[in-house]
Amino acid sequence: AQQHAVPAPRAEDGDPRFAQQADDLDTRAADQEDPEVPEAPEVQEVSTAPVAEARQSTGPAAPAYDDAEREAVLKVMRERRDIRNGFRSDPIPHEVLLRVLEAAHTAPSVGHSQPWDFVVIRSAETRAAMQDLAQRQREAYAKSLPKGRAKQFKELKIEAILETPVNIVVTADPTRGGRHTLGRHTQPQMAPYSAALAVENLWLAARAEGLGVGWVSFFDEREMVRALGLPDHLEVIAYLCVGYVDEFPDEPELMQAGWSKRRPLSWVVHEETYGRRALPGEEPHDLLGETVAQIRPLDAKALGEAWERQKRMTKPAGALGMLEIISAQLSGLSRQCPPPIPEPAAVAIFAGDHGVHAQGVTPWPQEVTAQMVANFLGGGAVCNAFAGQVGAEVCVVDVGVASELPATPGLLPRKIRAGTSDMTTGPAMTREEAKQAIEVGIETARDLVAAGNKALLTGEMGIANTTASAALISVFTGTDPAEVTGRGTGINDETLARKTEVVRRAIELHRPDPADPIGVLAAVGGFEHAAMVGLLLGGASLRTPVILDGVSAGAAALVARAIAPEVLAACIAGHRSAEPGHVAALNKLGLRPLVDLDLRLGEGTGALLALPLVQSTARAMHEVATFDSAGVTEK
């Protein structure tokens, strides 16, 4: 096949924000505050892979748009916004609305079935009825949110039905095109997809006309069909509020409100196979390596400002004790003083089973792991009660539960394998599996942070996992298994003696080298430990605080620190558990726990109790007056 030279787009042609570099989520290194946008080479060879019957190209390829035309296309995509605020009542001229609808009508569609219809609504009465329906759904949604989120949601506007002169209902007719619509025979959802493409066309054309569009999906779809008197066989794809606006914000309104963050393009482009992330022209990068490379120490300037501010706050210097240290850490981590208040927050509960269960290290049957996962998802566990109290979201991740778990809202199915192998007879997992589980943790951190969470909490569930925790802690602290193996759920002396011997035997079998943290994890760790390592590294790379729960989180933090020492910049020890290994781990990490109540439950419970303390210290930085501002005399 003939090679074909295509001029590469020049970086300065486009707005760098549109290129969605990795810094969209603020992952830039301190020493790269103002990176030069790398200039793409003028001409780039694009190789065409050998295909069975590659056609010989002759003559020039169809021309691209010229630079100005291309920029206009990219500009409208970049500057299209979902608008809810600042609509004007000015009428929309018919010819303008016609151009917008014509653009929608040129959308691609499955088998050219053109399944859409557009119902243009202007009547104040119909709009009021629709607004009423949306308001009810808004209330139902608000009730379903964790408190930390609900507070944020209260401030958000989610529709502008009454403020816009025109509303457009876009429907899809799944029967249009006949029984044999080309391309729809295996995928009936292609009809609504096609109608959604018409919505995007409409949205872009509206932007070009200076018209704002706000998509409202706070509806029960069937209720809406009835309320609008639509034929029953139609599906409602979109309810759009359209009108002239005061301005188009630069960023999504949800981003401006701190509800979400933009995910960088580099997170979502994979070369050849899923997981080999690479932008065109780049070598595929390793998720773990990339994450570690982005972890930085606390920012010295923000740290200094935090200490200064603590001194100026209307209280004796040092009177908030340990909390002053945490507030300085939050400042150094976020590079802001005062630091963002870590709310909303989410606890990620990683669940996995353990082959070492076969050695009789606990009286609890292995099935309890899956049963407790169901309990977390049903809202009946202690972690749910604590999360409810402190307003955090509970996110459950199956990273290695022995049984198949039914798909349930709130459960992330990320199983690496149905439980580890018995560490007393061989490695618990392969190195590759350990890395995959770490990557699950990194991706969980990315997802939770991009969804707007400003603090992450570790949680775990895995019958027999304190055996793996003890082994990891013994290896990384160099402490004898007898000193770091504990009673876990409350085992008797005989079982404790057996458990200690199991840990000793596993370590003797593998002789894990603490300088090879992934090797240690693979030999004696658990899938949930590995995933927590990833959560810590991911949180640190995104400069988001991670509150550690108990002994298993302590074990994971030791592994994470061995991979990237600066990970500790993001770590806050939530509590000290009753497990002896936890003290050894915290001492080695140099972390002082915030709560010390003899808890030994796991599930993130200790971290959840510590969350309000961490939030309080950040809030104090924002709200407490300084001596000068309050006119209070200093000592």
Ligand SMILES: Cc1cc2nc3c(=O)[nH]c(=O)nc-3n(C[C@H](O)[C@H](O)[C@H](O)COP(=O)(O)O)c2cc1C
């Ligand atoms: C399918 C779909 C449904 C949406 N539903 C709503 C909605 O009910 N309320 C709302 O305020 N925004 C809604 N939006 C708008 C999104 O919040 C918005 O597209 C997103 O925050 C990105 O912002 P941008 O469109 O300005 O880039 C919806 C968007 C899409 C694509």
